[in-house]
Amino acid sequence: MMPNWGVCMSIKFVRRxxxxxxxxxxxxxxxxxxxxxxxxxxxxxLHSLSGTMAISETTLKDVMLMLIEEQNxxxxxxxxxxxxxxxxxxxxxxxxxxxxxxxxxxxxxxxxFGCWTSVSRKSVLPVFKELNNILFYPVQYEGEExxxxxxxxxxxxxxxxxxxxxxxxxxxxxxxxxxxxAGTDYxxxxxxxxxLEAYLKAKGVAAEDIMINYTPFGHSDWQTIVSNVxxxxxxxxxxxxxxxxxxxxxxxxxxxxxxxxxxxxxxPVVAFSVGxxxxxxxxxxxxxxxxxxxxxxxxxxNPANAEFIAxxxxxxxxxxxxxxxxxxxxxxxxxxxxxxxxKAGTTDTDKVIDALPGIEAANLTGGMSKMLPNHHITKPVxxxxxxxxxxxxxxxxxxxxxxxxxxxxxxxxxxxLEADWVGKKCGNFNTKxxxxxx
Amino acid sequence: xxxxxxFCAAVISLFxxxxxxPAAQADFASSLARFAQDEFSETALAIDEIAASGGxxxxxxxxxxxxxxxxVDPASKKVYWRAATSDRTIHDAAxxxxxxxxxxxxxxxxxxxxxxxxxxxxxxxxxxxxxxPARRRAAAESIFxxxxxxxxxxxxxxxxxxxxxxxAALFAQARAVLMLAEPQTTKDQQLEAxxxxxxxxxxxxxxxxxxxxxxxxxDVKALAADAVTAIEARLKLMSHVQNVWYGLSLGSVLLxxxxxxxxxxxxxxVINMAHGEMVMLGAYTTFVVQEVFRAYAPAWFDWSLAVxxxxxxxxxxxxxxxxxxxxxxxxxxxxxxxxxxxxGVSLILQQAVRTIFGPSNREVGAPSYMSGAFDLLGLSVTxxxxxxxxxxxxxxxxxxxxxxxxxxGLHMRAVTQNRRMASAMGIRTPxxxxxxxxxxxxxxxxxxxxxxxIDNVSPNLGQSYIIDSFMVVVFGGVGxxxxxxxxxxxxxxxxxxxxxxxxxxxxxxxxxxxxxxxIQKRPRGLFALKGRAVEA
Numbered sequence: 001m002m003p004n005w006g007v008c009m010s011i012k013f014v015r016r017x018x019x020x021x022x023x024x025x026x027x028x029x030x031x032x033x034x035x036x037x038x039x040x041x042x043x044x045x046l047h048s049l050s051g052t053m054a055i056s057e058t059t060l061k062d063v064m065l066m067l068i069e070e071q072n073x074x075x076x077x078x079x080x081x082x083x084x085x086x087x088x089x090x091x092x093x094x095x096x097x098x099x100x101x102x103x104x105x106x107x108x109x110x111x112x113f114g115c116w117t118s119v120s121r122k123s124v125l126p127v128f129k130e131l132n133n134i135l136f137y138p139v140q141y142e143g144e145e146x147x148x149x150x151x152x153x154x155x156x157x158x159x160x161x162x163x164x165x166x167x168x169x170x171x172x173x174x175x176x177x178x179x180x181x182a183g184t185d186y187x188x189x190x191x192x193x194x195x196l197e198a199y200l201k202a203k204g205v206a207a208e209d210i211m212i213n214y215t216p217f218g219h220s221d222w223q224t225i226v227s228n229v230x231x232x233x234x235x236x237x238x239x240x241x242x243x244x245x246x247x248x249x250x251x252x253x254x255x256x257x258x259x260x261x262x263x264x265x266x267x268p269v270v271a272f273s274v275g276x277x278x279x280x281x282x283x284x285x286x287x288x289x290x291x292x293x294x295x296x297x298x299x300x301x302n303p304a305n306a307e308f309i310a311x312x313x314x315x316x317x318x319x320x321x322x323x324x325x326x327x328x329x330x331x332x333x334x335x336x337x338x339x340x341x342x343k344a345g346t347t348d349t350d351k352v353i354d355a356l357p358g359i360e361a362a363n364l365t366g367g368m369s370k371m372l373p374n375h376h377i378t379k380p381v382x383x384x385x386x387x388x389x390x391x392x393x394x395x396x397x398x399x400x401x402x403x404x405x406x407x408x409x410x411x412x413x414x415x416x417l418e419a420d421w422v423g424k425k426c427g428n429f430n431t432k433x434x435x436x437x438x
Numbered sequence: 439x440x441x442x443x444x445f446c447a448a449v450i451s452l453f454x455x456x457x458x459x460p461a462a463q464a465d466f467a468s469s470l471a472r473f474a475q476d477e478f479s480e481t482a483l484a485i486d487e488i489a490a491s492g493g494x495x496x497x498x499x500x501x502x503x504x505x506x507x508x509x510v511d512p513a514s515k516k517v518y519w520r521a522a523t524s525d526r527t528i529h530d531a532a533x534x535x536x537x538x539x540x541x542x543x544x545x546x547x548x549x550x551x552x553x554x555x556x557x558x559x560x561x562x563x564x565x566x567x568x569x570x571p572a573r574r575r576a577a578a579e580s581i582f583x584x585x586x587x588x589x590x591x592x593x594x595x596x597x598x599x600x601x602x603x604x605x606a607a608l609f610a611q612a613r614a615v616l617m618l619a620e621p622q623t624t625k626d627q628q629l630e631a632x633x634x635x636x637x638x639x640x641x642x643x644x645x646x647x648x649x650x651x652x653x654x655x656x657d658v659k660a661l662a663a664d665a666v667t668a669i670e671a672r673l674k675l676m677s678h679v680q681n682v683w684y685g686l687s688l689g690s691v692l693l694x695x696x697x698x699x700x701x702x703x704x705x706x707x708v709i710n711m712a713h714g715e716m717v718m719l720g721a722y723t724t725f726v727v728q729e730v731f732r733a734y735a736p737a738w739f740d741w742s743l744a745v746x747x748x749x750x751x752x753x754x755x756x757x758x759x760x761x762x763x764x765x766x767x768x769x770x771x772x773x774x775x776x777x778x779x780x781x782g783v784s785l786i787l788q789q790a791v792r793t794i795f796g797p798s799n800r801e802v803g804a805p806s807y808m809s810g811a812f813d814l815l816g817l818s819v820t821x822x823x824x825x826x827x828x829x830x831x832x833x834x835x836x837x838x839x840x841x842x843x844x845x846x847g848l849h850m851r852a853v854t855q856n857r858r859m860a861s862a863m864g865i866r867t868p869x870x871x872x873x874x875x876x877x878x879x880x881x882x883x884x885x886x887x888x889x890x891x892i893d894n895v896s897p898n899l900g901q902s903y904i905i906d907s908f909m910v911v912v913f914g915g916v917g918x919x920x921x922x923x924x925x926x927x928x929x930x931x932x933x934x935x936x937x938x939x940x941x942x943x944x945x946x947x948x949x950x951x952x953x954x955x956x957i958q959k960r961p962r963g964l965f966a967l968k969g970r971a972v973e974a
Contacts, residue, residue, distance in 0.1 A: 049797075050789060052898050058797040172478065172552055185943050215942040218902045220893050221691070223684040224937045227818070231673075234641035236649035248902070251799055251894040259820040260811055265555040266583065281799020281894055286809070288506070289551045385550060388506060388523070395478075395550040 040083035041076070041347055043068055044103035046114025046124070046135075051091025052218070052247065056326075057116050059277060060138065061086060063327045064113050066315040067334045077338050078345070085109055093123045100124040104131045110347040111136065111337055113330060117246075118142060118188045125150070132349050136337065138329035140272060140294075142191035146406040146419030146427035149349075151356060152376045153333035154326060155295050156404040157195050161242070163381040164270050164293035165196060167396050168240045169203070173383075174268060177237040178209045180229050182245060185214040189244035192272070196242060198410040209237065219249045222256035230260065233267045241269040250274050251281050257290075264289025264385070276322035279390045290386045295379040296328035296365055297392045305364040322390075328364050335361035336371050357422050367401050374419035374427075376404025466491055470499070470531055473508065473547045474515035481553055489560035497564045499531050504557040509544035518544060559584040566596035571605060578608035582615055582642060585649075590616045611638050615646045628658045636665040640816060644669055676816050681934045687823040689930025690830040691892070693923060694885040695903040696910035697833060700922040701878030702758075704911050705854050706871065708766055709773055711781040713907060714900025715788060716879045719757060720750040720886020721895045722791060725800045740805040743887060750883040758879025762872045770871075784900065792897040802890040826888050833884065834923060840877075841919070850874050854917070913953055915963030925964055929953075 045064045047057035068082045076082055085107045089096040096115065103109045104127070111134040115121045118141050128135050128149040140155040168176040181196055183189025193212055200210060211232050213225060233239035245253055250273070257269065270291040276298050298309065308331065313321050336359045341347055344355040356371050363369045369377045378401035384392025407417040407428070416432040418424075426436035469491070472484035485503070488496045502508040502519035508531070509518045517531040518540060528540035549557065562580035565573045566589075574596075581589045593613050600606040614631035617623045623631070628650075635643040647662045647669075654662075695717060702710040727746040731739050761783055769776045804822060811820040841847035849870045852860040861867045886899070893899060914925030929949060936945035960966070 050792070052901075054792065054797045055799065055896055055898070172550060174551055174555075213941065216946055218898075219942055220902060221684075221688045221933075223687060223820075223823070224681075224934060225942065227680065227684075228938065231641055234645040236645045248894050248896065248898060252892055255804075255822075255892060256820075259809065259822055260818060264551050265558060268551055277798055281801050281896065283801060283803050289554055291551075393548050393550075395548070 040081045041078075041341075042083050042085050042107055042109040044100075044107065044109035044112035044114065045084055045086045046089060046096065046099055046103065046112050047116065048091040048120075049086075049088040053091040053116050053120075055247070056277065057091075059324070060113075060116070060326060060330055062316060063312065063330055064334070066312065067331065069315075070311070071334075071338060077341050078347075089114075089120070093117075093119050096120040097123045097127050100127040100135075101131070104128075104133045109133070110341075110349075111352070113138070113333065115139070116326070117186075119186065121150070122187075134337075134349060134352060136330070136333040138326045138333060140325070142188045143195075143406055143408055144191060144411075144414055146374050146376070146421070148353065148375075148421055148427065150375060151333060151336075151371065152404065152406075153329040153336075155379060155381075156376050156406060157192055157408055158405045159295060159379050159381055159402050160272055160293050161192050161196055162199060163398060163402070164272070164291070164383060165199065165242065167293075167383045168242075168268070168270060168291075172396065174238055174240065176240040176268075177205070178233065178235060178239040179205065180211045180213065180232060180239065180241040182213045182215070182225070182229075182241055182243050184217055184219070184244065184246040184249060186217070186246075189214070189246070192244050193242075195408045195410050198408075198412075202410060215245065215249060217247065217249065219245075220252045222253050223260075226253075226256045226260050226262065229267065230262060239267050241267060243269050243271040244273060245271070246273045250278050254282050254287055254290075258283075258286035264291070270383070275324035275326075276391060277324045279386065280322060282390070284386050284390045285388045287386050288388050291395075292384050292386070292392060294325040294382060294384065294392075296323075296325045296363070297382060297384045297394055298323045299384070299387075299391045300365050300382075300394060302364065302366045304362060304366065308364050332361050332363050332369050332377065336369075336377075353421075369401065372403055373422040374404070374406045375421060376406055376419075378403050466495070467532055470517045471515060473503075473517050474510045474512075476510070476545075476548065478548075478550055478553060481547065481549060482556060485553060485556050485560055489563065492564065495534055497561065498529075498534060500557050500561050500564070502531075503547055503549060504554060504561065506546050506549075508547045510547055511541045511544055513541065513543070516541075517547075555584065559586045559589065562586075563589045563592045566592050566609075567599060571602055574600075574602075574605050575608060578605065578612045581612040582608070582646075585615050585619050585646070587616055587620060590620070610634055611643075618646060618650055621651075625655050625658060628654065629661055632658070632661050632665050636668060639669045639672055641673065644673075672816070677938075680817055681938070682931060683817060683819065685931030685934035686927060687827060687930070688934055689927035690823075690827040691889065692906055692910050692930055693834065693926035694826070694830045694888055695882075696907040696922055696926060697830075697837065697919075698878045698880070698882030698885060699907045699911050700914075700919055701837075701881060702875055703908070704917045704919070704922065705850065706874055706878070707773075707916075708875070709777045709780065710878070711777060711904065712761065712784040712787060713878075713882055714902075714904035715784045716754045716758060716882035716900070717886040717889060717903055718791065718895075718897065718900040719754050719787065720883030721802065721890035721893075721899055722795065722800070722886075723750040723753050723883065724887045724890045725795075725802050725895055728802055739803065740807065742803075743805055743808075743891075746887050747884055750887045751880040754883025754886070755876040755880030758882075759872050759876040761879070762875035766875065767868065767871065784904075788897045788900070795897075797897060800895040802895050804891055808891055822891050826891070829888055833881065834919070837881065838919060846870070846873055846877075850877075909950075909953060912957065913963055915965035918963075918965045921963055921965035928964075 045061050047061045048054050049058055049061060065084055068084045071077065072081050085103060087099040087103060089099045100112060103112055113136045115124060115137050116139050121137055124135065125147060133149060135150045136153055137150055138153050140160050143156045167173040179200055181193045183193055197210060229241060268289065268291055270293055272293055274292050275294060309323055312323055313319050336356060339359045339361060340352050340355040344351040357373045358371065360368045360370045365380050367380055369379060371377050380398055381402050382394050382397040384394050387393050406419040407414045409415045416430050418429045418431055419427045420429060429436050469484050469487040472480040488499055499508065499519060507520045507523060518528045518537065519531050520528060528537045529535060530537050558580050562577040565577040568574055581593060593609060597606065597609045597613065600609055611634055614634040617627050617631040632647065635646055644666055647666050650659060650662050698716060699710065699713045702708050702713060724746040727749060728742045731742040765779050765783060766776060769779055808822040808825055811818050849865050852865060853867050853870045857867055910926045910929060911922055913929065914921030933945055933949055936948055940948060
């Protein structure tokens with residue numbers, strides 16, 4: 001475990017304001033050459049290190065520290081070293097906005113890498129707009145958003161949910177005809193399920209063949225729901241569960257599935273929020289064959305991935321430490337940001353935002369991801385089956401990379417919208433009335 | 439009738455023989471070679487061919503494939519298997535002989551769900567005659583689920599051979615499903631199949647009955663629809679029983695989580711926000727014990743919970759005593775400060791665990807007697823839940839006995855009823871306070887051992903139970919153990935009856951609203967203590 005840097009940094013920088021003059025004077029005295037006292041480029045890291053989301057977000061903080069350390073070994077960027085500024089928004093959504101403000105105004109960071117839940121992202125949006133800074137958001141999300149100051153390196157629904165459903169409908173996926181959409185009760189699952197429902201109906205699935213179920217955060221008693229799923233699956237048509245269940249609730253859900261004997265060969269469960277990290281707490285021998293859709297799996301065989309895993313395990317001094325999809329999103333996002341700074345020749349927010357679209361960076365699955373004008377990136381989509389050792393076997397993947405679509409083509413009101421920050425300088429351009437703004 | 443069936447069986451088996459015959463001639467070695475291609479379509483062909491070749495050799499290969507024990511040497515394209523995941527001996531798949539020096543870099547043959555299903559079906563057909571009754575049972579179930587028509591011939595043969603009437607009934611049900619799916623079956627056979635399925639009366643039977651094609655005879659369809667209605671009516675009745683059972687199970691979890699709080703908050707009156715963290719520490723104790731077992735005595739893993747229970751009780755009990763001596767004793771009579779102080783303690787404990795064990799979930803395994811489910815009159819009962827109910831009642835009874843019949847229990851009751859009188863009688867009240875708090879914390883610890891079986895073992899484990907625990911204790915009546923029992927089961931059952939109607943989110947809200955209304959009416963809970971103790 002890393003110590004809580006946030007606290008140390010805050011103290012350091014509060015003092016810095018007071019002692020600024022003295023410090024630089026001292027530096028000059030010690031170093032003797034004012035030219036070398038180049039200021040570092042500060043990178044904000046806005047991930048919860050305590051509270052409910054710490055389980056997922058702490059890892060992302062660590063991966064950012066590793067990336068920054070590595071970049072500095074290569075000599076930093078534009079001849080300046082990078083410096084991480086870590087704050088802890090403690091899984092508290094309003095605190096995310098406060099901490100974002102602190103990062104930008106006090107620490108003067110060049111960009112922020114952070115947030116996990118959609119509600120935390122929504123809470124920091126106004127801050128990034130007002131103070132004009134850059135946020136890299138690494139988690140798969142519900143779409144229906146494109147902001148000038150945010151770069152979405154996680155998957156949009158068309159890069160995860162839709163391909164997963166397509167796979168299940170295919171012969172290899174089991175020719176599924178009946179669907180349970182189960183999710184945690186908040187914005188990401190609700191929007192994703194709305195999109196999926198519209199998509200399934202467009203594909204000719206009848207309304208009575210779709211069951212939608214929501215549970216509260218941290219739901220731990222799944223007996224009723226799992227037995228309802230079993231009942232729903234007994235109608236003589238192949239049934240699958242599409243799970244947008246988030247966070248802590250997954251472990252008891254999978255334990256109940258295993259105990260009630262729901263096998264992947266009978267009713268497969270495809271999850272959008274369950275990765276290697278989440279499965280770490282579960283005995284997966286009874287869950288073999290259940291699925292997850294992501295844009296990256298640790299088990300992908302690839303030299304770049306092998307190198308990353310080795311570095312990560314060395315950095316965390318834990319040879320069993322797993323990697324997951326949002327980590328890869330940060331790797332891609334960070335490399336794109338570095339390239340954009342090099343292209344722009346400055347860390348100035350506006351210039352970097354303009355430089356980013358079109359930038360390409362290698363992802364860890366062997367492709368080149370590209371930042372698109374809608375601030376989403378291109379990604380491969382993969383379906384993995386859970387193995388007995390808690391890793392995933394990739395059983396299907398898209399031929400090429402899929403471009404992220406900010407506004408779903410399957411929702412009324414959103415299908416006419418288009419995001420283009422290069423040509424149209426607009427996040428929600430309405431193609432029907434040819435005007436910016438829905 | 440029987441003659442017709444026998445004739446049909448003969449025709450079908452002849453048909454099956456004709457179908458299998460060319461495939462059986464396919465060379466076993468060339469079938470194996472298909473695995474080395476690492477293509478799902480090739481693996482699918484290999485499964486069909488090997489299944490058709492039959493024999494124990496095929497069975498070994500398919501079972502290894504189904505449980506990821508089949509390997510390919512990428513260099514020589516040869517195929518190998520292991521008898522069990524833990525067994526290091528490598529066998530050559532071509533002849534089943536153990537290999538002395540297996541090649542390095544063996545890769546598992548990958549399969550997906552479709553192939554996994556096909557493998558299970560093939561194994562099902564191959565193991566219909568297995569000497570082990572459990573395997574024959576599993577084979578019947580897998581054919582019943584797969585409705586794989588090619589299994590009909592081996593199934594007919596197996597039915598003739600079967601001595602065990604229970605398994606014979608399963609075979610008959612499996613055959614009934616296949617008959618219904620088969621287009622050639624006569625009307626009489628279909629009607630008979632429906633009546634067999636009607637006897638089975640579970641959701642699997644409904645699924646089979648619903649899948650009858652629309653072109654079937656009107657009588658057949660009517661009988662099938664009738665059977666479905668009958669089974670559904672029975673299942674509906676069962677679902678109420680099931681709700682009660684789930685409610686009891688949820689209630690037992692609530693009771694287990696709350697029982698420690700019933701002591702620290704109920705009896706002592708300490709608003710103990712760190713209660714949930716005691717549960718968490720108990721769960722982490724289980725994790726540590728299991729890690730030790732995994733490292734030093736994997737064969738004794740089933741005993742890990744038995745070892746973890748007393749250790750968790752002692753450890754969390756000691757932590758409880760330390761908290762009481764270190765913090766709470768200075769704050770008696772100041773509930774607000776106690777609340778804040780114990781909340782602070784809970785945050786410290788959470789972050790300490792996060793620092794030591796990391797923020798992610800830890801895996802706590804289920805001993806064999808706690809995994810899986812069994813069927814009780816059509817009700818699927820999971821072993822883990824059942825043991826938790828038994829365990830909770832055991833803890834509850836032990837606690838009652840301890841309070842009634844031990845000297846510590848007597849002192850505790852004396853101190854809570856009249857502290858000054860007890861003190862005047864020579865009872866060391868501070869010591870009793872510490873012990874009582876330790877007991878409550880220890881109980882939370884053993885709750886953690888049980889909850890580690892059904893929930894996350896993460897630093898946040900405690901937070902998800904603290905609200906529910908307070909709810910149970912307050913609803914039951916502060917200071918009354920029986921009240922806690924009744925309230926936990928009442929909340930559990932009410933929740934489970936609301937959940938199918940209102941959904942999990944609304945059910946929880948309804949329960950909270952009902953609880954608030956109830957507390958308005960009866961502020962002291964279900965079973966309020968009467969007399970002087972209330973004022974103390």
